[in-house]
Amino acid sequence: EVLLVESGGGLVQPGGSLRLSCSVSGFSFSSYSMHWVRQAPGKGLEYVSGINNSGGNTYYADSVRGRFTISRDNSKNTLYLQMSSLRPEDTAVYSCVTFGSRTNYFDYWGQGTLVTVSS
């Protein structure tokens, strides 16, 4: 069974920091790129960040570039998202996802962790 379990969400003040984790089991974590996708309450999906299988390449949405850092530890099958300088508009459910590869596209999603940025 494939499981992606996020943790680390919570309430944080504007300007604060938070680190999300995503623990993965049931598929070959080190073989695939991993991603974070967020969804604000009642809103659509927003792609946040991605990292290739080795961790050597990362990419970010314009809305978070310079504030968020994605990383992974293939020895622990874990994906991370370090978030800093948080803003109220970052409030959302953050989900970790893999989409497989471009030529073999599939999706496994976590259940998400809620991040609330508010004073």
Place this chain on the structure above:
Amino acid sequence: EVMLTQSPGTLSLSPGDRATLFCRASQSISSNYLAWFQQKPGQAPRLLISGASARATGIPDRFSGSGSGTYFTLTISRLDPEDFAVYYCQQYGNLPRTFGGGTKVE
């Protein structure tokens, strides 16, 4: 970033109707790497289509995708009651990946 614009925002139809959803990209999508997802309330999104037209495993053949370059379409030939949901397009040919704003089929 590649911007994806979905239309219409909402589609009001009945079971058995044909649904046609559109996704327009701000620039040509490399290798037609365009996917469609379905999301129901309280659930994670589910991949329907990749590569603009290839159905994902287990997706019924009433779902079909077409298009190339900057213009893509998702068609549901005959709506089943379980198909009423929100649909998102996503491009994965250009970095960073991006999603469209969604079309609600109600």
